[in-house]
Amino acid sequence: MSTATITVQQRSTGPAGAIASEWTKLWTVRSTWLNLVAGAALTGLLGIQFGFSTAYDNAHRPPGDVPGQSAVGGVGVSAVIIMQVVVAAFAMLPVTSEYSSGSIRSTVQWTPIRRNIVLAKAAVLAPVLFGYGLLVGLLAAVSGGLAMGHWADWSVDTLAVDLLSIATYLMLAGLFTAGIAFLIRSTAGTLTAAFLLLLMIPLMLGESSIRALVWVSALLPGGAGQNFLSGNTDPLPPTLSLVVLVLWSVAGLWIGVKVLCRRDA
């Protein structure tokens, strides 16, 4: 029978319990691992592609134009801007899969202080996304660097800064996506929103000749991310682009807390 043979503690585990639970949930579904493998494979391929095209461009310059070497971390940046959608999917699945399966009701039952659910998911995702960023950044840099051959600049300092920037960006973009996933709930809807806000709209507006649109792009999460990663100073310096990104992820998570607390589970 179910008679107590355990002493279940009476003291609240608070957010710590919720975090431990979210950690367990993240690593006990196969989609997490598949996403990591897919993300790593895609980045490796993108790295090779960017590396070869850099090498080709450098080798086919007009006479007299002698290009210097390219930092391998730059390949990481280029690759990540494309593959970030895969990372966004990684970040939103712990939320949207709970809505599609109905398991959000179990989660709310286990952790009735709903703010802690959003915070726990964010607390688990943050370091994992950061590590994911370091991993894919390194993969792109190495595969790209090898493909570039003697055009590659392997200097460790630059590479380290690039990798940390990539990891920071993917972490913040992922947290933003996880936050709005609570609002949108569906996997397809959240992925579409992330694709538009992180990649498409900034890509389209960023190159605009209309100044206002350049500003709009710079203030959206994806545009701020691109400017931060590529070290652009126009229209905002990288530090301010980073601030914009942080504000977006805080806002996304705040929206997540608000809607989760307000709605019936």
Add this chain to the structure above:
Amino acid sequence: MISLEGLTKTYGETTAVDALDLTVAAGRVTGFLGPNGAGKSTTMRMILGLDAPTSGIALVDGRPYADWPVPLRKVGALLDAKALHPRRSARNHLIAMARSNGIPVSRVDEVISIVGLATVEKKRAGQYSLGMGQRLGIAGALLGDPEILMFDEPVNGLDPDGVRWVRDLMRSLAAEGRTVFVSSHLMSEMQLTADQLVVIGRGRLIADSPISTVIAGSSRSSVHVRIPVTADRAVLRDRLAGEADGVESTGDELIVTGVPAERVGDLAHELGIRLHELRTKQASLEEAYLELTASSVEYGVAVAS
């Protein structure tokens, strides 16, 4: 103990739960009965804070569920057995649940063996049959060794052995002094399981009484008297008319409602009437239930959910 005060939930035009006042006591099985759409699941969701009441309050041991520091230790519940990630194994599902409330993983193994899922614990929960899913849900309800247990239609999808097992489990949980609150839209199961019966229809409380009272209190509980002499029948019938709810005559038999058999026998003796038979016909709980919910059944069927 669960207490509800004026608990109300409306979804747009629909009033799912309508000013429910109720206390569910410890140490017994309280059956929560009502036709489909009566508001049982909604009530249970509000007790767990999954749905916010439109008005009124639901408390467990005097506090809202969410205010308990270790909620799974206070209330274990099976509301929706499908509320889990279909591609996570049953065991990992329970481990995640245990960790959320600081419950040791050893307890997961215990509840898995209690519900008899040890051989399939590595299987993905989505591949479970309905009955296995219910067992997994029950394992989750037991996980925190809680004082209060709630089960929403727990025998759905179980085979007869499983049904008997659930019935025994509920009875023993109540015998251990726990509060057991179990819903069903079928009377037959409650008859064997519940001590106390709470009946709702259209979100309103229809009855809240010990199961024996529900049967006895039903007008269908009747006394049958066979009297061979026609004149005697008329005499007893006239004598009873004042105190009985109803007296019907069919053949040599009188069917009396609202008066116990003892009283009918005593009266016959006083009047010197010879009887060939005197017996009480118990209304089955099913009949009592149908009578209680007669007004809401039509509605219940119309919105069957």
